[in-house]
Amino acid sequence: MRFDKPATMNPIDQGKVVGQPIHRIDGPLKTTGRAVYAYEWHDPNTRYIYGYVVGSAIAKGRIASIDVSAAKQAPGVIAVVTSDDVGELKKGKYNTAKLFGGTEIQHYHQAIAVVVAETFEEARAAAALVKVDYAEQKGVFDLEAAKDTAVKPKDGEPDSAVGDFDAAFETAAVRFDQTYTTPDQSHAMMEPHASIAAWNGDELTVWTSSQMIDWWRTDLATTLGIDREKVHIMSPFIGGGFGSKLFLRADAVLAALAAREAKRPVKVALPRPFLINNTTHRPATIQRIRIGAERDGRITAIAHESWSGDLPGGGPEVAVQQTRLLYAGANRMTATRLATLDLPEGNAMRAPGEAPGMMALEIAIDEMAERLGLDPVEFRVINDTQVDPENPERPFSHRDLVGCLRTGAERFGWHDRNKQPGTRREGNWLVGMGVASAFRNNLLLPSGARVRLDREGIVTVETDMTDIGTGSYTIIAQTAAEMLGVPVDKVAVSLADSRFPVSSGSGGQFGGNCSTAGVYAACVKLREAVAQKLGFNSPDELTFAEGEVRAGDRRMPLAQAASDEPLAAEDRIEFGDLDKTHQQSTFGAHFVEVGVDVATGETRIRRMLATCGAGRILNPITARSQVIGAMTMGVGGALSEELVVDKERGFFVNHDLAAYEVPVHADIPHQEVIFLDETDPMSSPMKAKGIAELGLCGVAAAVANAIYNATGIRVREYPITLDKLI
Numbered sequence: 001m002r003f004d005k006p007a008t009m010n011p012i013d014q015g016k017v018v019g020q021p022i023h024r025i026d027g028p029l030k031t032t033g034r035a036v037y038a039y040e041w042h043d044p045n046t047r048y049i050y051g052y053v054v055g056s057a058i059a060k061g062r063i064a065s066i067d068v069s070a071a072k073q074a075p076g077v078i079a080v081v082t083s084d085d086v087g088e089l090k091k092g093k094y095n096t097a098k099l100f101g102g103t104e105i106q107h108y109h110q111a112i113a114v115v116v117a118e119t120f121e122e123a124r125a126a127a128a129l130v131k132v133d134y135a136e137q138k139g140v141f142d143l144e145a146a147k148d149t150a151v152k153p154k155d156g157e158p159d160s161a162v163g164d165f166d167a168a169f170e171t172a173a174v175r176f177d178q179t180y181t182t183p184d185q186s187h188a189m190m191e192p193h194a195s196i197a198a199w200n201g202d203e204l205t206v207w208t209s210s211q212m213i214d215w216w217r218t219d220l221a222t223t224l225g226i227d228r229e230k231v232h233i234m235s236p237f238i239g240g241g242f243g244s245k246l247f248l249r250a251d252a253v254l255a256a257l258a259a260r261e262a263k264r265p266v267k268v269a270l271p272r273p274f275l276i277n278n279t280t281h282r283p284a285t286i287q288r289i290r291i292g293a294e295r296d297g298r299i300t301a302i303a304h305e306s307w308s309g310d311l312p313g314g315g316p317e318v319a320v321q322q323t324r325l326l327y328a329g330a331n332r333m334t335a336t337r338l339a340t341l342d343l344p345e346g347n348a349m350r351a352p353g354e355a356p357g358m359m360a361l362e363i364a365i366d367e368m369a370e371r372l373g374l375d376p377v378e379f380r381v382i383n384d385t386q387v388d389p390e391n392p393e394r395p396f397s398h399r400d401l402v403g404c405l406r407t408g409a410e411r412f413g414w415h416d417r418n419k420q421p422g423t424r425r426e427g428n429w430l431v432g433m434g435v436a437s438a439f440r441n442n443l444l445l446p447s448g449a450r451v452r453l454d455r456e457g458i459v460t461v462e463t464d465m466t467d468i469g470t471g472s473y474t475i476i477a478q479t480a481a482e483m484l485g486v487p488v489d490k491v492a493v494s495l496a497d498s499r500f501p502v503s504s505g506s507g508g509q510f511g512g513n514c515s516t517a518g519v520y521a522a523c524v525k526l527r528e529a530v531a532q533k534l535g536f537n538s539p540d541e542l543t544f545a546e547g548e549v550r551a552g553d554r555r556m557p558l559a560q561a562a563s564d565e566p567l568a569a570e571d572r573i574e575f576g577d578l579d580k581t582h583q584q585s586t587f588g589a590h591f592v593e594v595g596v597d598v599a600t601g602e603t604r605i606r607r608m609l610a611t612c613g614a615g616r617i618l619n620p621i622t623a624r625s626q627v628i629g630a631m632t633m634g635v636g637g638a639l640s641e642e643l644v645v646d647k648e649r650g651f652f653v654n655h656d657l658a659a660y661e662v663p664v665h666a667d668i669p670h671q672e673v674i675f676l677d678e679t680d681p682m683s684s685p686m687k688a689k690g691i692a693e694l695g696l697c698g699v700a701a702a703v704a705n706a707i708y709n710a711t712g713i714r715v716r717e718y719p720i721t722l723d724k725l726i
């Protein structure tokens with residue numbers, strides 16, 4: 001199904017199932033420990049063996065020599081595999097650095113060997129016996145120091161310019177120019193990367209933890225130099241991703257190589273202290289923002305420049321994206337610059353670009369509002385735009401940022417905020433409120449699904465879509481149930497298997513809308529097959545409801561259409577130009593109240609509210625869950641999260657969850673989420689948009705702005721740790 005005209009009325013609009021607060025259909029499996037994650041997959045007739053990965057102890061240089069003889073003789077060891085043993089590996093499309101390093105070392109903890117043994121402990125013990133001599137080279141690890149070497153990225157984000165920023169800024173009545181920094185961050189998902197690989201002849205099966213089954217399949221086949229048809233990937237349950245599992249990682253490659261060498265199925269997990277430097281992270285940024293405005297608050301000039309770094313061949317953190325679209329202003333420019341760094345690979349983490357971009361932009365907007373003497377909510381409202389500010393011919397498909405701000409202000413009690421910073425004190429706490437807009441683009445990726453109706457009236461959905469904790473199982477079941485007029489418990493959903501039709505996968509908050517739209521497309525075909533089977537010309541003559549098919553006075557069970565054989569249909573949603581003719585984005589507002597201890601500088605979140613305008617909300621329970629999780633992540637970004645760079649040796653020092661601090665329940669006392677009641681017919685037949693990453697974008701700035709309101713101290717370098725407040 002090609003989606004190239006705005007959606008009209010369709011069965012999803014009934015809202016009998018879609019849009020209802022249905023609990024996760026996979027919830028019981030998860031809460032009773034029966035959901036099988038990658039490393040837990042177990043065939044009782046197989047004795048699994050274990051691979052332990054050895055990582056480079058230098059960030060840049062060469063392996064002068066590697067001696068595995070002691071490791072090979074250690075108890076339980078079956079094989080020690082280095083890149084010398086496996087022939088040439090090709091580089092997949094999505095990895096910047098090699099997943100199995102050879103002579104040349106590209107980053108710290110790049111995998112250089114895998115030790116395979118009967119038990120995990122034996123593999124780990126033997127790994128410590130691998131002796132490596134390095135010829136170390138000097139690397140570049142400090143973004144601040146490398147900033148002036150940064151260049152325009154080759155195939156990355158182009159610079160943008162409209163009007164004459166310099167002239168407009170020069171002559172603006174009120175001007176603002178500040179620089180902000182965001183640190184390297186880790187996804188910190190609960191489940192580390194893990195894979196089990198098994199060969200059957202030349203066919204490879206991998207149980208893994210992946211957000212994008214088809215990308216992994218293709219890249220694993222490419223890396224190993226085998227036919228992708230020979231690779232079978234499964235990832236039915238995933239303990240979080242946040243972007244860390246978008247791209248093939250070393251665990252899957254090394255499990256496959258180790259299993260080939262050992263001729264037995266091998267399990268490889270990346271322990272957290274290893275994965276921090278072995279896998280990807282969100283790169284640090286330096287961002288300069290300049291704003292010029294009239295005295296009445298109208299922005300006349302806005303510029304956002306961002307610097308980040310990555311390994312050779314890597315890409316920038318595009319932190320300027322939102323500034324191209326969020327506020328009006330005739331004269332504007334953005335620029336993205338990329339420095340070469342020899343740190344581990346930078347790559348997508350939840351709302352790549354917009355999340356760190358909003359961390360800077362939304363403080364700048366708060367600062368500018370104060371300079372203009374305007375309420376920060378009003379300043380944002382004054383500068384709302386209903387068209388792409390770089391191209392006024394191009395409207396937003398739907399945009400109610402003003403509604404988000406106004407509704408949020410009302411519900412949060414924004415009017416009680418003291419305008420003068422540092423003036424509200426409760427005991428030892430200085431109390432303040434902050435606001436920020438939320439913004440994240442809505443991306444459209446093709447997505448396929450197969451649906452089948454059997455004689456019991458059970459509808460089975462198969463797609464390689466993943467559920468990374470987001471609720472895909474549930475919203476996909478709701479979609480099929482709505483389309484075929486059956487209750488959710490008559491829908492069986494099978495996900496994340498490369499034998500199923502290729503889906504959008506999970507990432508960039510596109511999975512919810514796109515994967516359900518793919519299921520919609522397949523269900524449209526199944527409805528046609530049902531109509532034909534029952535002797536009607538078209539499904540339009542039929543009503544699908546309560547497990548029945550109805551036409552006038554006639555009623556028959558849906559299952560009747562499958563009485564002799566199951567009825568199956570497959571289709572794929574593909575998107576035309578609607579996201580080019582119309583800018584598709586999601587909007588929101590974050591409100592935060594903090595207390596800052598007058599003596600220690602400790603910040604405590606007191607309450608948070610998010611308002612979101614993101615098209616149809618497919619399930620308010622799973623959507624809310626995404627948003628409160630994102631708000632929590634935003635608090636981490638504001639207050640604690642930072643990968644600390646060893647600028648001499650080139651690695652992240654705090655490589656575990658003891659030292660890379662994310663919020664715990666006790667840090668987050670009260671969260672509320674309000675969804676504006678909207679649909680977006682441009683986004684898909686579902687009229688839904690992304691929600692998961694919107695919930696993150698802006699949160700950290702709202703916290704920063706609340707801290708400023710509480711204390712009068714403006715911190716422009718994240719995270720806002722207590723040392724910056726005393």
Ligand code: MOS
Pocket residue numbers: 211241242243244246348349350351352506507508509
């Ligand atoms: Mo997304 S960058 O896969 O959370």
